[in-house]
Amino acid sequence: MAEMEVERTIERLFARAPELGDADVFAERVQRRLDRGWAARRALIGVAGLVGGVIGASQLIMSNLFSRAEAASSESARVLTSGVRQLAPQAEWLLNGPAGIEAIWLAAGLAVVAMGLVLTRIIEEI
């Protein structure tokens, strides 16, 4: 046999591997290892998320955020009340218009449907 022919014959013989009797058992073993690895990874991500959450929450508490938020919210409430007072005449006009409260509910409903469509699209993209 020529050198090239020998090489090709040996390559062919290597490619002609016998099918082992326990091929399915072997495949199941690999599958189990993959599943175990996947479960371990998910658990690790969960634990990491929990630890991150606890650290984040403790940081919020330590930074005295709630008392600051309370102070900010009383200030915001004051601003909001004055804003509503200025808007009240226009709101009355809207409510007393030809469509009235139904138009507002319709607009809100359409907004919810639009949000739903956007969310569905985002989920599909992911």
Place this chain on the structure above:
Amino acid sequence: MSRSERHRLSSLHDVELASLAASGDRQAFGELVRRHGSAVRALLRRMGVNAAEADDLAQDAFIAAFESIADFRGEGAFGAWVKKIAARVCMRRAQKDKRLRARLEANETPETPAVVDPGRRMDLDEALRGLADAERLCVSLCYGAGLSHAEAAEALNLPLGTVKSHVKRGLDKLKARLAPEGEAMEGQRGNG
């Protein structure tokens, strides 16, 4: 996995299964393992690894293949790709496990070489048993796993010239032992 799901997966091409596996479908990868598991295990055994250790290494190779399945672009055969991974996994293990390395790379001709009965077809496994361990390993890496001589030298951490001479000697011995096989194959081609 349901029977219909298994049937669906078994009808898909390797490249399609690899693509599903790349998107996280472990069942699709399981089908690839079912198809190519025996070939990978046989290669490792032919390299000189014992059956139990070969199965262990083959599992590691398939796990490594799943981890890097996105790198498989379908340009070559999946079987060839995973065999290369298996050969490298085996060589990496041998770097750490001196016992395995010594067994794989011993430069000794077996005490009971395969007996050649002229006119009888000899199978590759039988013929490989007649090679020294290092020759068998180099031939298996180059012709079974599809590594180039340079890649095999790198995987074995041996000089390129040493690998080439192991391959040459191994091929010469296989040529002598497999001559009836080669003639039979030529005859089959002629008839076909």
